[in-house]
Structure formats: C-alpha cells, structure tokens
Amino acid sequence: MNKKVLILLSLIVFLLSAGVSYVAFAKQPVSPAQQPTTTAVSSKLGKVTNNYQALEFNPNAPKTEACPLTGVKYGSDQATWWRAHRPMGIMIENSLPARPQSGINAADVTYEAYAEGGITRTMNVYYCQDAGIVGPVRSARTYFLDWISEYGNNPLYVHVGGANTPGPANALGQIVQYGWNQLNDLNQFSIGYPIFYRDMNRQGHEVATEHTMYSVTSKLWNFAAQSRGLTNVDKNGVSWDTTFVPYTFTATPPVSERPSSQIISIPWSGPDYAVKWTYNPQNDLYYRDNGRVKHIDRNTHKQLTASDVIVLFMTVRRANDGYPNNEHLLYGDIGSGKAIVFENGKEIRGTWSKASRTARTILTDSNGNEITFTVGKQWFEMLPIGSEVLVQ
Numbered sequence: 101m102n103k104k105v106l107i108l109l110s111l112i113v114f115l116l117s118a119g120v121s122y123v124a125f126a127k128q129p130v131s132p133a134q135q136p137t138t139t140a141v142s143s144k145l146g147k148v149t150n151n152y153q154a155l156e157f158n159p160n161a162p163k164t165e166a167c168p169l170t171g172v173k174y175g176s177d178q179a180t181w182w183r184a185h186r187p188m189g190i191m192i193e194n195s196l197p198a199r200p201q202s203g204i205n206a207a208d209v210t211y212e213a214y215a216e217g218g219i220t221r222t223m224n225v226y227y228c229q230d231a232g233i234v235g236p237v238r239s240a241r242t243y244f245l246d247w248i249s250e251y252g253n254n255p256l257y258v259h260v261g262g263a264n265t266p267g268p269a270n271a272l273g274q275i276v277q278y279g280w281n282q283l284n285d286l287n288q289f290s291i292g293y294p295i296f297y298r299d300m301n302r303q304g305h306e307v308a309t310e311h312t313m314y315s316v317t318s319k320l321w322n323f324a325a326q327s328r329g330l331t332n333v334d335k336n337g338v339s340w341d342t343t344f345v346p347y348t349f350t351a352t353p354p355v356s357e358r359p360s361s362q363i364i365s366i367p368w369s370g371p372d373y374a375v376k377w378t379y380n381p382q383n384d385l386y387y388r389d390n391g392r393v394k395h396i397d398r399n400t401h402k403q404l405t406a407s408d409v410i411v412l413f414m415t416v417r418r419a420n421d422g423y424p425n426n427e428h429l430l431y432g433d434i435g436s437g438k439a440i441v442f443e444n445g446k447e448i449r450g451t452w453s454k455a456s457r458t459a460r461t462i463l464t465d466s467n468g469n470e471i472t473f474t475v476g477k478q479w480f481e482m483l484p485i486g487s488e489v490l491v492q
Contacts, residue, residue: 152316154206154232154399155181167228168341169208170407171349171475174228184332185321186340187227188256188286189248193238194220196372196391197307202314203231205397205404211247213482214416216427218369223247225255226317232399235314237288237296239263240271243431243482245278249458252344254284254334256324260296260313261289267421269428283328286320288313295323302398345460348472352384352407352444359445364409365490366481375481377409379445384474386442407476409442410463412452416484431482439463440489443474447491 161175169187187208192201194212204210207224215221215238223244224234240262248257257280262271275285288296298312329335362379364386376389388395388404395404415432436453441463450465463471483489 152233155230155318157181166349167208168344168346169225169227170477171347171473172228178228181230182228185227185325186255186330186332187225187248187251188258188317188320188324189223189225189244189251190234190258190315190317190320191238191240191244191260192222192224192234193236193311194222194373194390195311197303197311198236198238199390200303200396200398201236202302202398203234203317205400205402206231206317207477209478209480210406211244211480211482212375213241213243213431214369214429214484215241216429218373220368220373225251227251231317233314233316234258235299235302236311237313237315238310240275240287241429242269242271242274243429243433245271245274246431246433246454246457247461247480249278250345250460252340253338253342254280254330254340256284256286256320256330258286258315258320259288261287263423263428265419265421265423265428267419267428268430269419269421269423284324284330286324288315291323295319343458347460347478348470349475350472352474352476355381357444358384361492362442362445362447363490363492364442365492366411366483367488377406377442379442381445384444385476386479388479405477406479407443407474408478409481410478411440411442411481411483411489412461413438413483413485413487414452433461433482437485441471441473442491 157178158175161177163173163175165176165179166173192204204222204224206226206229208227208229209225211223212220221238225248237258237260240259242263248255263269264272275281296313296315299314300312302314324330333339358381360381364377366375368374372391374391377386379386385405385407386409388406396402397404414437417430418426419428419430420426421428434454434456436451439450439452441448441450448465448471450463450471452461452463454461465471
C-alpha cells in the first residue's frame, strides 16, 4: 500500500470519527452552567406572557372565590388552579446584595425575622398567587419551620441547605425528625437544577455566589406533584387543609372611615435593615421602605405592600450550639407574648399565642377577642422583646 493511500485512509477515519463525535455530543443536554435561564413555564390553567413570568388568569372573571390565606376574592379559573396544590413557604434573603428580591409581592403571607449578624430574612408563603421567579433563595432556620408548620398537613418548604449544627437550632435535623425529608421539604441540595438555578446577572451587577440561587413557583409545585406525590392531597388522599385553621377576614372600610396617615418604623439592627411602613388611605395598603429606600419587587418593579402589618414580640436567644461566634438564634415562638396589629391605618394592641409547632398563631385584642384581619396580604414582623416600634 503506497503512502498516498495511507494518507487518504487516515483522513477518512478522522472524518468519520469527528462526525460520530459531533452527533453524540450534540444530543447530550447542555450543562446547567450553559443552560439559558429563561425556559418557558407551562400550565394547563392560566397564561404565561413571557418566560418565567407569573401565570395570568382571566381578569374579567367574576371575583367570587376567596383565598383561604388572605380572604381576597379571585375568579374561578384561578381558584381551580390553587386548589390543585398546597401552600409553599420559600426562604428569601434580605441582605443588601440580595435586593431587589424577586417574587415577594406575590406571596399571600410573609414572615420576617433575624437570621444571623443582625440581617433579617423572610419566609414567603404562596398559595393563591403565582410569583414566577423567586429569590435569592437561602437556607432554613428552625423558627421558620415552626411558622410554616401552621399551614396544614405537609406544607412545602423551599430552601438552600440550612443550619445543621447539632443542638436546638439544627433545622436540617428537625426536617428529618418531622418526617419532611424527601417529602414536603424542597431543599436545593437534594433537588438541584433545573428546579433551582443560579443567575449570576439577575441583580444587574456582580454579587457573591450565595446571592444567586433562584427558582420558579410553578416549577416547585410541579416538582412536588410529580416527584413527591403532593398536590392538594398526599399519596393517601389526605387533603393538606384538614388541619389548617384560617384567619377571619373583614372587608376594607370606606375611605371616609380611614385615617389620613400612619407611619410605622421598625429600626431592626440599624439603617441598612430599618423598615418603614407608610399607610395609604386611598387603597388601604401599607407601603414598605427597607434600608431608607422603597423596597421593590424585581419581578414587577413595584413597591412591596401589605394589608396587615403584624408585629409579634418574643424572646430571642443564642443557641449555644458551638456554631462560630454563637450566631444561631432561637425564637420563643411557641407560647404567648405581646403583639401589635396595624390595619386600616389603625393600631390594635393585643396578645399572640401559639400552643405547639403545628398550632396556628392566634391574635387577640386587649379584651381577649380574636383579631380579624383586613382582606389582603399579612406581613408578620417577629421582633425581640423590648424592640422599638415607632408609630406616627
């Protein structure tokens, strides 16, 4: 065989190998780092206007169906949608690099408390509204487990890891203890991409990796249904709300009965985390400032609002579990304490009580009567006893 033939055969073998390799690798999925962060969300109900946007429902449908978490009435198409899943609490951080966060305004209920180092964190409970993108998602803390436990049988709990030092603040250990692990617990460490994904550019500027984890509410509900067998019922057909205790809601009063103004200031740990709620009598909503600026939802570019701002005072102590700088905290959220409810521009002083981890936190006024909330979103501010709350 002459030299020219050998060269020609070698070239043919190379081209065949290259072709096979191209076909093989072209069919492989793109790695998470390369995947686009805008894959369309699909649903049988509702309409997606853009990739990862919140589902939209018929705006002209008669508003006849009340959300059990807020009392807000929606159309029957939206009610059919929410009745197919269960409440879901998502941990969203509030550190400076995380702002503006995504999806908080769509939560039916928000809980805010300290994490470590004087930095507050929120748990946002979703049920009757779709948020689209949510995040940055952060880690679990034991006291947030107590609050999400109020939402019936096996409420979904979404987080990225969590406190795991042996001791009373061991949130990950408690999740296993409660029987939530690989069931209603949606931990990014065990689920990963594409349910969770990192978006390094979402804030529009460079931030550390821990501030880049996001998810999508519809993806999370779909994962719970398909992989964990949790829709509105579990695998045994038990509905999530068999043990759920809803609050009582009343309609907003006429404008003529609302005060002209009210401002609630909560210093928290200092200027960067200070919160101010400004009441608007025209729409009966409180508007939130955080760190001396308007607190904006990145999805909608609108200021965060609430119908009811509920301040609960409780003991806060160190866990003494050996964690560096003894920063893990424990909230005394089971028991009772003082409370202030702000609604309709008015201030109601009373008491909160919670009998057990799964029991509902009940608010009563100075006469011992249960406080009814104004229809709309509730925002709970969980403050250490002795914290300052200024009202103007």
